[in-house]
Amino acid sequence: MSEADTLEQQALKLLTDALEQPSTDREDWVRKQAGDNAALVSRVLALLEADGSVNAALRTGGAKRDAGDAPPPDRAGPYKITGMIGRGGMGAVYKGERDSGDFKQIAAIKIIWPGVLSDSLIARFERERQILADLSHPNIARLFDGGALPDGSPYFVMEYVDGEPITEWADTAGLGLDDRLWLFRDICTAVRHAHQNLIVHRDITPSNVLVTKSGTVKLIDFGIAKPHSDELAEVSEAPPSAKSLASLSFTPGYGAPERAQGAPANTLSDIYSLGKLLEALVQNHPPNADVAAIIARAAADNMEERYASVDALIEDLTNLRTGYPVEARAGGTLYKFRKFLSRNRLAMTLGTLALVGLIGALGVTLHEYNRAEQARHYAAARFEQARGLSKVFITDVYDAIEHIPGSLEARENLAGIVKDYVDELAADPNAPDDVLMDVAVQNTRLSDLYGGLGVANFGDTETSFALLLKAEEALNRLLERSPDDVHAIDEMAWVKRLKANQEMSYQLDMDAARRTNEEGLALVERGMTLPGADETKLFFRLWNSRTDRVKILMYQNDYETAIAEARRYRDELAASEYEEEPRRRLSRLAYFARLEGEGLSDTQHWEDSIPPLEYAVKAYDEILAENTAGYYYNLQKMAALSPLVMSYLKAGKGDEALQTSKEAVRIAETLREGDPKDAASRAFVATQLEMDGRVESEFGDRDAALSAIMEALDIRRRVIADFPDTAGHRRDLAGTLKTAAIVYQSLGLHSRACDALHESMGELTALNTAKALTDVEREVWVPEVSQQIENYSCLSE
Amino acid sequence: MQQPNSIDAKQLLQAWRNGDTQARDALFNLLYVELRQVSAALLRAERNNSLSTGDLVNEAVLRLIKLEQIEWTDKSHFLALSARAMRRILIDHARKKNSDKRHHHKVTLVTRVEGVSQRFDMDLLEKSLIRLGVIDPDKAEIVELRYFGGMSLQEIAEVVGASESTVKRQWRVARAWLLDAMTEEVDVGSGYA
Numbered sequence: 001m002s003e004a005d006t007l008e009q010q011a012l013k014l015l016t017d018a019l020e021q022p023s024t025d026r027e028d029w030v031r032k033q034a035g036d037n038a039a040l041v042s043r044v045l046a047l048l049e050a051d052g053s054v055n056a057a058l059r060t061g062g063a064k065r066d067a068g069d070a071p072p073p074d075r076a077g078p079y080k081i082t083g084m085i086g087r088g089g090m091g092a093v094y095k096g097e098r099d100s101g102d103f104k105q106i107a108a109i110k111i112i113w114p115g116v117l118s119d120s121l122i123a124r125f126e127r128e129r130q131i132l133a134d135l136s137h138p139n140i141a142r143l144f145d146g147g148a149l150p151d152g153s154p155y156f157v158m159e160y161v162d163g164e165p166i167t168e169w170a171d172t173a174g175l176g177l178d179d180r181l182w183l184f185r186d187i188c189t190a191v192r193h194a195h196q197n198l199i200v201h202r203d204i205t206p207s208n209v210l211v212t213k214s215g216t217v218k219l220i221d222f223g224i225a226k227p228h229s230d231e232l233a234e235v236s237e238a239p240p241s242a243k244s245l246a247s248l249s250f251t252p253g254y255g256a257p258e259r260a261q262g263a264p265a266n267t268l269s270d271i272y273s274l275g276k277l278l279e280a281l282v283q284n285h286p287p288n289a290d291v292a293a294i295i296a297r298a299a300a301d302n303m304e305e306r307y308a309s310v311d312a313l314i315e316d317l318t319n320l321r322t323g324y325p326v327e328a329r330a331g332g333t334l335y336k337f338r339k340f341l342s343r344n345r346l347a348m349t350l351g352t353l354a355l356v357g358l359i360g361a362l363g364v365t366l367h368e369y370n371r372a373e374q375a376r377h378y379a380a381a382r383f384e385q386a387r388g389l390s391k392v393f394i395t396d397v398y399d400a401i402e403h404i405p406g407s408l409e410a411r412e413n414l415a416g417i418v419k420d421y422v423d424e425l426a427a428d429p430n431a432p433d434d435v436l437m438d439v440a441v442q443n444t445r446l447s448d449l450y451g452g453l454g455v456a457n458f459g460d461t462e463t464s465f466a467l468l469l470k471a472e473e474a475l476n477r478l479l480e481r482s483p484d485d486v487h488a489i490d491e492m493a494w495v496k497r498l499k500a501n502q503e504m505s506y507q508l509d510m511d512a513a514r515r516t517n518e519e520g521l522a523l524v525e526r527g528m529t530l531p532g533a534d535e536t537k538l539f540f541r542l543w544n545s546r547t548d549r550v551k552i553l554m555y556q557n558d559y560e561t562a563i564a565e566a567r568r569y570r571d572e573l574a575a576s577e578y579e580e581e582p583r584r585r586l587s588r589l590a591y592f593a594r595l596e597g598e599g600l601s602d603t604q605h606w607e608d609s610i611p612p613l614e615y616a617v618k619a620y621d622e623i624l625a626e627n628t629a630g631y632y633y634n635l636q637k638m639a640a641l642s643p644l645v646m647s648y649l650k651a652g653k654g655d656e657a658l659q660t661s662k663e664a665v666r667i668a669e670t671l672r673e674g675d676p677k678d679a680a681s682r683a684f685v686a687t688q689l690e691m692d693g694r695v696e697s698e699f700g701d702r703d704a705a706l707s708a709i710m711e712a713l714d715i716r717r718r719v720i721a722d723f724p725d726t727a728g729h730r731r732d733l734a735g736t737l738k739t740a741a742i743v744y745q746s747l748g749l750h751s752r753a754c755d756a757l758h759e760s761m762g763e764l765t766a767l768n769t770a771k772a773l774t775d776v777e778r779e780v781w782v783p784e785v786s787q788q789i790e791n792y793s794c795l796s797e
Numbered sequence: 798m799q800q801p802n803s804i805d806a807k808q809l810l811q812a813w814r815n816g817d818t819q820a821r822d823a824l825f826n827l828l829y830v831e832l833r834q835v836s837a838a839l840l841r842a843e844r845n846n847s848l849s850t851g852d853l854v855n856e857a858v859l860r861l862i863k864l865e866q867i868e869w870t871d872k873s874h875f876l877a878l879s880a881r882a883m884r885r886i887l888i889d890h891a892r893k894k895n896s897d898k899r900h901h902h903k904v905t906l907v908t909r910v911e912g913v914s915q916r917f918d919m920d921l922l923e924k925s926l927i928r929l930g931v932i933d934p935d936k937a938e939i940v941e942l943r944y945f946g947g948m949s950l951q952e953i954a955e956v957v958g959a960s961e962s963t964v965k966r967q968w969r970v971a972r973a974w975l976l977d978a979m980t981e982e983v984d985v986g987s988g989y990a
Contacts (some may be wrong), residue, residue, distance in 0.1 A: 005931060
């Protein structure tokens with residue numbers, strides 16, 4: 001070995017030991033150790049300098065990036081690219097200058113490689129962009145803008161932070177334990193602020209926490225740091241196991257363990273990362289028991305054992321500093337939150353995991369809001385913040401989670417929180433127009449959650465209706481003040497429609513429904529003549545209200561008019577020149593065809609009803625071919641199949657009846673799978689099974705008929721047990737029992753048929769006493785059941 | 798495709814686990830063709846998306862696991878082999894690129910710009926790494942595993958049979974040495990740029 005090599009070996013050895021010394025003492029220490037070996041001193045000092053140079057080179061796994069040679073683009077939107085800051089897993093970060101306009105601005109521009117972000121991630125970013133842009137906190141690097149390059153690569157323009165990773169900065173500055181903890185606390189307040197705005201960082205690591213030369217700590221890359229594994233685009237040429245890749249390339253050491261299993265990021269995973277960050281920050285300063293406890297608590301493998309919110313973590317840091325006992329050491333968990341979790345079993349469901357984080361964030365804010373309330377003088381800013389948050393929740397978040405299967409329970413809990421808040425807003429007699437609009441919109445949304453027709457709901461129709469009345473009241477206040485506000489008219493038309501539907505379907509008050517529907521129609525017609533109507537959905541409201549009109553007429557037993565109106569609307573639609581998406585028009589045509597067919601089927605015009613119903617089914621198939629998972633269209637298709645089965649049955653078309661009925665059951669079951677507790681979807685399954693039992697008993701298999709009808713009855717009874725106060729479910733049971741009697745009788749099960757009829761009559765009598773029967777039911781059903789009891793000679797036994 | 802003999806591979810692996818570095822090299826040669834094919838294919842496919850070397854190496858190893866040529870429990874050892882394959886491939890890649898634009902004679906180097914580096918010459922890194930391998934082979938190996946293989950400290954610790962904290966210290970020292978060595982090269986060859 002050469003002399004030079006020996007010197008290098010000595011230098012490496014001395015450097016290793018020197019790095020164990022406090023950074024400020026290293027130089028002296030090296031000189032002392034090396035004695036008079038000047039060459040060695042100079043080598044080690046050079047190496048120390050190299051060690052101190054914060055450097056993006058030679059990072060873990062960085063070889064490929066360093067070898068890559070993608071040239072930077074010239075510009076990104078209004079920014080001119082002036083240099084590279086670094087490369088990361090998803091793309092590169094450049095320094096850019098805004099040169100348009102009067103002001104100059106330097107920014108960091110993160111350009112994502114094409115194909116890295118999936119559409120869903122881009123969509124998420126679009127949703128969050130405004131919130132991200134509004135995130136204003138001294139320790140959060142601002143997001144200024146975003147867009148896409150001509151080649152489609154998305155880019156984000158962020159505040160340029162000239163700084164070093166926090167751990168390196170703290171070492172360089174020679175910070176002691178106390179200062180490190182205080183620096184860390186600043187980061188926590190930044191993360192708390194983001195969580196309160198429903199933004200999760202997703203990738204808190206030292207390289208995303210920079211400290212500027214002036215010593216200010218800044219979190220960068222909020223919300224866009226990393227795609228969630230299933231948001232990673234599936235690039236066709238990419239390796240097949242993108243998922244395994246994502247979990248393997250998981251930021252080692254900082255990501256929460258549940259994320260490695262594919263769980264989405266949430267506030268609790270950010271807390272885990274904060275714990276790990278603290279650990280890294282104090283690693284060269286043997287932490288005392290309190291600090292160790294805080295780290296262990298924040299970075300607990302089990303989510304439930306972590307701090308429930310960043311607030312709690314900050315509180316413990318404050319306890320530590322002020323000498324109070326540290327909560328983490330008491331071994332106490334945040335009992336309430338844990339209980340909340342176990343009550344909701346949210347943590348068990350990956351799909352709703354993100355909600356845990358949102359609830360945590362929401363809880364923190366509302367807690368603060370309440371505290372401010374108690375003080376009776378909350379700042380206007382806080383009010384706006386809470387208002388914005390609630391709005392985001394009930395619009396964007398609601399939309400985002402509405403179609404997550406199994407999210408009903410989570411939504412129910414969240415809805416309760418927002419409901420209280422909206423009531424607070426409405427209580428203000430001087431609430432301005434826009435606040436009243438908020439109140440109306442949010443109450444309407446909440447009403448959907450509680451018992452919306454045709455959407456997955458909690459089955460609480462009374463609360464749902466009460467919320468609609470609150471929305472109506474807020475809009476009345478608004479329209480009294482500003483009668484020509486088209487947006488308020490638009491919203492009111494929607495509320496009227498929902499109200500009419502609930503009056504029709506839940507309260508069975510056809511007169512009220514008719515009245516509400518007519519009020520809505522008049523409002524729409526007036527609204528459509530006002531300036532600004534084009535920006536509203538009044539055109540759609542018109543058609544919605546017209547469909548309601550047909551339905552109400554049918555419920556009022558005026559089938560002749562109903563069928564005629566449905567035909568008239570179909571013709572008008574077919575001739576309409578209103579520009580809209582073809583699928584929408586097709587769906588509307590299908591809807592009126594279905595109503596027409598349904599009316600004909602209900603009035604026993606079996607053969608006549610088949611063509612419009614078949615038209616409707618075919619139209620929905622066309623729509624569903626593009627979007628098989630569409631809840632709404634599946635629902636509509638099922639609604640068309642239902643009378644079609646009956647018409648085939650009565651027209652003696654056995655094969656068609658069997659086939660159609662099976663398809664209807666299948667759709668109903670698919671709808672129920674989305675949310676097994678949803679009362680409406682369970683009722684659908686029962687209805688279709690009921691029909692299927694009838695068809696099987698006539699054209700098919702005896703056992704199949706029995707099993708279908710018994711399952712239908714079983715479902716009806718379970719729904720009643722879960723929602724005993726909704727009269728409609730009892731009505732449904734009475735109807736199913738009547739069908740069951742027909743099936744039993746045709747299969748020779750005479751006494752079972754009689755039992756079913758007696759039970760059906762019992763339910764109908766009880767409902768009639770409670771004034772919960774429609775005219776049709778009272779005038780047609782009840783006599784039918786009586787007649788059947790007589791026909792089957794049930795009374796003579 | 799050369800189908801590695803799994804019995805040989807297992808024996809070699811066992812020997813390597815017991816500290817026999819010659820067994821490692823033999824194993825590398827046994828699997829190299831495969832590793833190179835997988836890595837190079839990934840590298841090509843990778844052009845327009847952003848897999849890091851760590852991902853590439855992981856993916857190569859996953860494929861071997863899928864082919865049932867190695868056991869999951871041996872993952873970190875095979876990650877190490879793949880890291881080596883990756884090093885060769887990337888260096889070849891960089892050299893080829895350099896020779897393509899030889900007439901430019903432009904070498905980008907590690908320079909401090911706003912606290913972060915510009916890209917640098919892989920060829921220069923390879924030279925420096927070879928030298929480090931002479932002075933301190935353990936540290937050179939850690940660089941290979943971490944920089945080319947994208948392996949975690951824990952995985953590296955398992956492969957080299959040292960504690961994580963030792964690996965971490967060695968990595969830091971090695972990194973400083975390499976950065977310094979590459980800067981030295983610049984000074985020496987300043988007429989070059």
